[in-house]
Amino acid sequence: MKPSPARLAPLIALLLAAPAMAAQPAQPLAWASIDHLQQQMDAGSLDSRTLARQFLDRIAQIDQAGPTLRSVIETNPDALKLAAALDAGRAKTKRGPLYGVPVLLKDNIDTGDRMLTTAGSLALTDAPASRDAGLVERLRKAGALVLGKTNLSEWANFRSNHASSGWSGRGGQTKNPYVLDRNPCGSSAGSGAAVAAGLVTVAIGTETDGSIICPAASNGIVGIKPTLGLVSRSGIVPIAHSQDTAGPMARSVADAAALLSVIAGSDPRDPATAEADGHATDYTRFLDPNGLKGKRIGVVRQLAGAEPNADRVLEQAIALMKAQGAIIVDPVTVPHLADLGGPEMTVLLYEFKHDINAYLATRPNLQVKTLADLIAFDKAHAEQEMPWFDQELFEQAQGKGPLTDKKYIDALAKAKRLAGPEGIDAALAKNHLDALLAPSWGPAFVTDPVLGDHIVSGDPTVGGASQPAAVAGYPSVTVPAGFAHGLPVGIVLFGARWSEPTLISIAYGFEQHARAWQPPRFLETVGGKPVTGSP
Template identity: 85%
Template structure:
């Protein structure tokens, strides 16, 4: 978009400041409300001791106190200017809904790459998309609204879902600044769903939606001590979501408990005619809360993928304790299990992502009017023109590499896609499961959060055996995975990840819930200024 430097600076200031909060917002929300589960909140609403408007107001005030002041997490990029009005309407209609779903009146934050057809923007963190709101709700947002959920706002993210540069700092965007990890503020929240994870961990929302191409739900959920589910590709609609790759992208739940994540997945899962990949979703979508069995570990055959461990000693220590707990609760642990072709996924994956991004972002931009950018080439030019705002720390070499790619009919693309899917799925995860008749595979999610470093960028890469990360096999294959809090190291959360066959969400949720109920690993953040430092927010 052709803006003068003055106009752009004005826009940046306004966007970073965010919309003013309504005067009716109450003073200080109780911490037990901030960290309450969906079920606990619904019980209070049923009893008449809380309503959606009160809850929404309390969370808006908490966002003001913690996200914009106090520790200044920069997790929430924008609050919904109509949130209190919408919450009041839900309260007024509550009695007319005899079959209210679990999310009725519950606040949800959305990653800022998810379209909402309202007054909020959808920018993927980039100033290039800040000119006008999206014209329609994304498919999953339609489902949330139908289920009575309250869209509280948008969360910050790694700009362009971390697909602009290999040297980026996760959780940074030109529009939202640098998201902080609420456990230790100088540590990184990981990305790209950094704001969604940090907001859930800090009690700024009940639940949130993230999205993943490779690691963007699993890593931030693990490093912020929460639960994240990356669903099977095609279970949740991607229509109206700023894309990287139709071959790997999916949205998914982020929550403080497996139960809340399962409830959220139950609402957003299902077929959408706007996303052909969801053609079979209705055949598999279900009420995932049916699988919340405290004995969900008993009799389950779980294989330990040692190839995805051994990189980080704190993560390995938590993994060993988790394995011992699973055995004690009746799981059958097969250790180790070889995951074939793991080292062969990187090259075909990046080829597919570069081709897909050019095709998919151009198609998405065609749905957004009034922006002034219509193609990837326009985005590259915008970033160059506004480099001081958009590229103060890192560049856009991934954008430039993608722009050089040809159409999706290129043999280089079709060969890479076929190879990536074959090696990760039938000859990868499926082969490992079949070899030992397993229900799921297990690995450390990642190690504890690394320091935020805008100069050198992230000190972590999914699939790199020197730094850890277990998201790649499920991401490339399009199979489901779930990360669950499992322990702490130096005050920083550490998680484990479970992944399995296509459409195996019920099994993974049962295992994860059984583990969670006995591990009891979740703890609220302390907002320390540094490891072993002092809390920035006393009386959190």
């Protein structure tokens, strides 16, 4: 009996995909989900120490040798000992989904252990932090294994307008694991690249504007930028308290939701989280494969049209959403998008000076005590710290006054009003929407240490859709949606404050039908060969 064309179609699709997959030997633990790892550990066929050892070996093989991604800035010297202790306590401990699962942290997140917290700067290498950040306390309480720290755009990309994302004086230049001469985007570049390369199960990134969404999209993974105040910022090297947040980065919506469930909640060390316990929940409850059905989703064409590959993937995503029962409103206008840049930058400059000085006061064992000290350090170590670009943002911030200045107060009020109530909220209400949709970014740009990044969030001429939600302090989720020339392309969903459950439901419903994720091949360049030593 001859098989029907319908039966042959899946086989043909698999064969067509085979050349891309063939270069990637089986790495079941490298690509395993949290749920799959827990099943193996519960069955006794895997333990946390073995898992940690395999990830550490993979970091040595891929990150420190072979493709040399430079995504991991430091591994935890106590990782195997901590993993063994978790294994010993497994049978007698009430376990959550992250118990025994390795997690990498962006290197601007304090750990009160032997690892450093430097924001990528040599100026902060004198001594470790004295205490875990609030979210790290939650991770350890949940039994997660802190495997190490990831490289980042130094100072979370707030030192120069001409910086290369993923570069730091301490860690060097992070590479995109899909195509190595392409940029991983910033500033959570290392977190995005490490998860994409299978160096860890999940990682934590931070965002002020685009620093979770862009590296997640550029590295073909899921990133959740939470509502401001859902996740504690205590013990995190800051840019600006009115926009900073940490969030999960993972290869699937399910893993990102599980990680968010652990790190969300109130923390007395961060007053912005006062309402968090009233909204934090088990976000895995919203993993509905039919999550698109009946959802009203508005397409923000103002944030599209800049990059043809991203636009093509967006159209494919819209078609899939319609086919799965979503109600697409197209186009939807978000007011004031062009008016956010000026007040946002004013706010960031003022708040950075105030917030970095306050953070440095919590690190008494460092030689640098103020932003002025950091500026002086960079000048004294310019060969290591400023080989290609300067520190004009540092210097502009240093010139700002206190947070009582009317210019700052007015800029903050304007930015929040235009982005939130008169921007995102107005668009949602006018069209009775559950969420807004746009391309996350275009395919990853070429890393350029001379001219810096070739893409800026919020600039309609080059793409990037993170700015409205970032300025408003509202949540956004990016999910893989397709590929262009071997490079991942994502879509971003954003919505009202505390709308994480809705966004996760939509993102999961899309992911389950799009099935867009593919492992990286570590190509030298677009159309090139995998680098020697690639897995």
